[in-house]
Amino acid sequence: MAVVEDDRLVGFVGASPEYGVTAWELHPLVVSAERRLRGIGTLLCLELEQVLKERGCLTIYLGSDDETGSTTLGNTDLFDDTFEKIKDIRNLKRHPFEFYQKVGYRIVGVIPDANGIGKPDIWLAKSIADRTR
Numbered sequence: 001m002a003v004v005e006d007d008r009l010v011g012f013v014g015a016s017p018e019y020g021v022t023a024w025e026l027h028p029l030v031v032s033a034e035r036r037l038r039g040i041g042t043l044l045c046l047e048l049e050q051v052l053k054e055r056g057c058l059t060i061y062l063g064s065d066d067e068t069g070s071t072t073l074g075n076t077d078l079f080d081d082t083f084e085k086i087k088d089i090r091n092l093k094r095h096p097f098e099f100y101q102k103v104g105y106r107i108v109g110v111i112p113d114a115n116g117i118g119k120p121d122i123w124l125a126k127s128i129a130d131r132t133r
């Protein structure tokens with residue numbers, strides 16, 4: 001799914017089904033640098049939700065690496081006090097986890113040292129399930 005302005009691609013999002021149709025991994029999501037902070041990333045995420053709902057998706061999830069100490073989950077041993085550290089996460093260098101939280105995602109876990117010592121992957125997920133049915 002893409003956003004095009006004046007014949008220029010300014011953002012796109014993709015997702016793939018990894019558990020039958022019920023959970024899809026969001027990847028990639030990119031908005032061109034000069035068009036950021038104008039709601040395009042949010043729009044792409046919300047449009048994706050509509051399409052995936054029609055395909056039977058209940059949960060959208062993604063991994064967002066912290067390889068540069070951009071959050072308090074970087075440069076620390078996440079095998080110690082894992083859930084306390086997740087609960088107390090702070091953004092140090094504009095890591096996108098905060099963008100995803102604003103779109104309704106929650107941090108559901110981490111993979112410690114996924115990209116090297118102290119460089120975790122942060123996992124976020126959002127329910128789009130209709131729980132009234």
Ligand SMILES: CC(C)(COP(=O)(O)OP(=O)(O)OC[C@H]1O[C@@H](n2cnc3c(N)ncnc32)[C@H](O)[C@@H]1OP(=O)(O)O)[C@@H](O)C(=O)NCCC(=O)NCCS
Pocket residue numbers: 029030031032035036037038039040041042043062063064065091094095096097098099100102
């Ligand atoms: C992350 C990204 C997709 C956000 O797209 P965007 O169009 O700038 O986002 P929006 O304008 O919809 O922002 C929605 C909200 O999130 C906030 N936000 C956006 N990027 C943020 C960041 N990096 N850190 C903290 N908050 C952020 C915005 O300030 C806005 O907050 P508000 O509602 O309080 O005003 C974009 O910055 C990007 O393409 N980054 C590079 C690629 C990337 O990191 N992709 C994600 C990989 S997991």
